Amino acid sequence: MKVTVLGSGSTGNAVLVATEKTRVLVDAGLSAKQLLERIAAVGEDSARLDGILITHEHSDHAGGLRVLLKSVNCPVFISEATENAYYSTRKGVSNGDSEAVKRRDVLKNRTEKIESSREFRIGDIDFEPFSVPHDAADNFGFIAKKDGVRIATLMDFGHVTTLIKEKLRRCAAIVVESNHSRDMLKTCPIYSWDLKQRILSRTGHLSNEDLSDWLTNDFDGAAREIVLAHLSQRANEPHLARLMAETALEMRPNFFKAETRITISYHKQPTDWIEF
Numbered sequence: 319m320k321v322t323v324l325g326s327g328s329t330g331n332a333v334l335v336a337t338e339k340t341r342v343l344v345d346a347g348l349s350a351k352q353l354l355e356r357i358a359a360v361g362e363d364s365a366r367l368d369g370i371l372i373t374h375e376h377s378d379h380a381g382g383l384r385v386l387l388k389s390v391n392c393p394v395f396i397s398e399a400t401e402n403a404y405y406s407t408r409k410g411v412s413n414g415d416s417e418a419v420k421r422r423d424v425l426k427n428r429t430e431k432i433e434s435s436r437e438f439r440i441g442d443i444d445f446e447p448f449s450v451p452h453d454a455a456d457n458f459g460f461i462a463k464k465d466g467v468r469i470a471t472l473m474d475f476g477h478v479t480t481l482i483k484e485k486l487r488r489c490a491a492i493v494v495e496s497n498h499s500r501d502m503l504k505t506c507p508i509y510s511w512d513l514k515q516r517i518l519s520r521t522g523h524l525s526n527e528d529l530s531d532w533l534t535n536d537f538d539g540a541a542r543e544i545v546l547a548h549l550s551q552r553a554n555e556p557h558l559a560r561l562m563a564e565t566a567l568e569m570r571p572n573f574f575k576a577e578t579r580i581t582i583s584y585h586k587q588p589t590d591w592i593e594f
Contacts, residue, residue: 335443343369
C-alpha cells in the first residue's frame with residue numbers, strides 16, 4: 319500500500335491511496351483538471367480509480383467532485399449527511415439552485431453510503447472511518463488498512479480527541495493537519511476576527527502547537543512517516559510547521575523516542591509516494 323498527497327492547503331485538498339490492484343482518491347478539493355493532471359503526474363491512471371472518498375462537504379475537499387465525475391467512472395463513498403450538505407452548500411448565491419441540480423444529477427446512482435461507525439472496503443483496501451470535530455455536517459478521518467499496514471488521513475479538525483488519539487495508534491504513516499501558527503493567525507491582516515475565531519475554535523482547524531502537543535505527549539511513535547497537511551497559505555509557514563513538529567518529537571522522553579520523518583505537503587504539487 320502507498321499514499322501521496324496530491325495537493326493540500328487552504329485552496330484545496332486531495333490524497334491518493336493505492337495498492338497494486340486498487341486506487342482510491344480521498345477528497346476532490348482541487349479542480350478536476352488539476353486532479354487529473356496530478357494523478358497522472360504520480361504515475362497513476364485516473365480511469366482506473368476504484369472510488370472517491372469524500373470526508374466532508376466543504377469546497378476545499380469536494381469542490382472539484384462534480385466536474386471530475388464527468389471524466390472518471392467510479393462510485394463516490396460519502397455519508398448521507400455529507401451528501402445532503404454537498405447539495406446545499408451553494409444556496410443563497412446566484413447559481414445556487416442550478417449548481418445543486420447539477421450536483422444531484424452527476425451523483426445520481428453513483429454513491430455508496432458510509433458511516434463513521436462502520437468499516438467498508440474498496441477493492442483490496444479496508445477503510446476504518448472515525449468522526450473528527452469540525453464545523454461540517456459529518457466530517458470523517460480514515461484509516462486505510464491492508465496486510466496489517468495502517469495509513470491514517472485526517473484533516474479539518476479543531477482539537478485532538480480521545481478517539482483520534484486511539485485511532486492514530488499503530489499507524490505506519492499519518493497524513494495530518496497542521497493548519498496554522500496561532501501567533502501568525504492572530505496577527506494575519508487579511509482574516510476577519512470572526513474567521514480567526516472559527517479557525518481557533520474546537521471545531522475549527524488544528525494548529526502547529528496542538529499537533530506538537532500530541533506528538534510529544536500522546537503519539538505512540540509507531541508511524542515512520544508523518545505528512546503535515548492543510549497548511550494555511552496565510553497563517554502558517556512550511557519550515558516553521560516542520561520545525562515545530564520535529565522539535566516536538568525531540569521533546570519526547572528518551573524511553574519513547576520516535577524515529578519518524580516529518581514531511582510537508584504543498585498546495586501546488588504532489589508529495590512523493592510513501593510506500594509499504
